[in-house]
Amino acid sequence: MIDLIRNTWNFLTIDNFNYNVKSKIFNSISIIVIFYLASMALFNMYYLGQLMLGWIVIGATLAQGGVYYLGRFKGHYKLGFLIFSTLSYPILAINFYLNDGIEGPSLYIFMMIHIIIMALSHKKNYHFWILYNFLFFSILFYIDNYYPQIIPATYDNPDIKFIDHELSYLTCLVGIFAIIVTLKKSYLIQKKKTETKSRALGEANYALKKSNDQKDKIIALISHDLKNPLLSITQILKLIKNKDLNEEEMKMAQEELYTMTNNTQKMLDNILDWATFELQNREVSFTENHVADICKSFLSVYHTLAKQKGIHFIIDYEDNPIIKTDVDRFSLILRNLIQNAIKFTKSGGCIKFLVKETTQHVSVMVEDSGIGISREKINTLFEMDIKTTYGTQREKGTGLGLSLCKENSKKIGAQLSVESEEGKGTTFTLTLPH
Structure with missing residues (x-):
């Protein structure tokens, strides 16, 4: 009714x-x-x-x-x-x-x-x-x-007057009531619409901010991962141009240049693929691969970079297990860790890339004999803080790489830990469950 x-x-x-x-x-x-x-x-x-x-x-x-x-x-x-x-x-x-x-x-x-x-x-x-x-x-x-x-x-008589006044007054009450109810209902509807639009605007602003943050990450990451390889290629080309090499050195330089260019291109393709699915908010994609197959191309690039800086680079697969992970994110983490190791290790130092397997997990370690990290900095090491950092040879960085490593390690279900002592070096360990 x-x-x-x-x-x-x-x-x-x-x-x-x-x-x-x-x-x-x-x-x-x-x-x-x-x-x-x-x-x-x-x-x-x-x-x-x-x-x-x-x-x-x-x-x-x-x-x-x-x-x-x-x-x-x-x-x-x-x-x-x-x-x-x-x-x-x-x-x-x-x-x-x-x-x-x-x-x-x-x-x-x-x-x-x-x-x-x-x-x-x-x-x-x-x-x-x-x-x-x-x-x-x-x-x-x-x-x-x-x-x-x-x-x-x-x-x-008074009865007629009373009825007339009562009817008129009641009508006025009902009329005013109808106006107030309609206005109040309209206000609530408009308020709800405004709140809905406000929430939608807030979500749009959040998505826009997130998109801008992602773009900043991608720009910083491309700069972070490609600057040194391209600089190394430029130095080799400069030696060739100035004819500072003998025939045997020229041949080695050309082979090294080809290897570096080829692997840098592969690394760039991987970075751009990662950037694409980051911008599109794609889900994490897990596939099964041997660790060595994933790491081969970018390890070759960084081995050459370490050699040019006078750093001894040791790659040790104690085991070569099959892991189920997102290859692009897994590679992104390791590229950043190795690049940082090269950046903060002096000439004559040593970097070790180690892969170990137990019944519960697979550990990938990047160990260096670099300048180390203070206790105070370790506490905020993985925070998002874009700022200029410099390596042992004034290599310029953004301070963004490690936060990306931490973020993506969570996305692939891995744990990223660090141990360091100032003046003695740093070890980053990426642990993936079986």
């Missing part, structure tokens, strides 16, 4: 042509006014015996019905409101005169009409309607107060 009433009310009040809160308020008030005027017409004609006032109210009822029809079924709410607001006060003035002036219920209706008009009119017209209402009321009240003989007495 309640749903039927609600659905009927919505059908009668919602403007399907151009629905908005003002249209709904106007339609709601129109229905209430129509019922009130119809009841007042019957009341005036049969209880008060005022046939003239009754016919005037019937005319007002028909006019209000036409105004409602314009707004609800023709989509001309603004035209309907204009007619309503224009005719309301003259009709109310007639009712004031014929329905016992101040003694009648006109004052309630004056206030309700004003509330309706203020709720529906544009704010630039507020001052006009306030003044219009005040002038009408003041003039009628002045006439009634100073020339009461002009206003005819219409109530024969």
